[in-house]
Amino acid sequence: MSTHRKEEDLQDRPPLAFTGELQEARHRHLLRESKNNPYPPFPCHKDHPTSKIPLSTKTPSRRSSRSSTRSRRKSKQRERGRKPDAFTNKSQYRLFRQQLYLYIEQNPDIYRNDIEKVQFTLGFFTEGLPAEWAFLFIEKVAKKNEEKIPTPWGTWSEFYQNLR
Numbered sequence: 001m002s003t004h005r006k007e008e009d010l011q012d013r014p015p016l017a018f019t020g021e022l023q024e025a026r027h028r029h030l031l032r033e034s035k036n037n038p039y040p041p042f043p044c045h046k047d048h049p050t051s052k053i054p055l056s057t058k059t060p061s062r063r064s065s066r067s068s069t070r071s072r073r074k075s076k077q078r079e080r081g082r083k084p085d086a087f088t089n090k091s092q093y094r095l096f097r098q099q100l101y102l103y104i105e106q107n108p109d110i111y112r113n114d115i116e117k118v119q120f121t122l123g124f125f126t127e128g129l130p131a132e133w134a135f136l137f138i139e140k141v142a143k144k145n146e147e148k149i150p151t152p153w154g155t156w157s158e159f160y161q162n163l164r
Helices: 007-012 016-036 062-076 090-106 114-122 128-146 156-162
Strands: none
Touching: 090 114, 090 128, 114 128, 114 156
């Protein structure tokens, strides 16, 4: 028996039957989607089954709405510009410093405070003398933390000046 429909079979069935199957498939899809969607579906017709789907009466707690807003805010932030190249050699110093300055200035919403800027920068000190300098700097920060110094990382301007 062939799985393809013959032309005679198609003539026996009215064309509207296919439309009904499509509507039914669309209805099943809308029902599945409505479980994850807080908004009511747009009904095609007042008697359409999707117009009778109940809305969720559950409201999110205050705490969860704050955290979800915070995560949405971070995910919507787009970095502008190009990240600096890794700083691995003394000969790259001037170029790195220029790229770093431009990148930090282009992204004030992402790197909002001094600690974030300093930690971001240290991540580029990956080899050689810059990596040793970063290691010593982080050791000093750890020691200041142990001594309960209020700002162990210092300010961004102090750090940027120390890069000279």
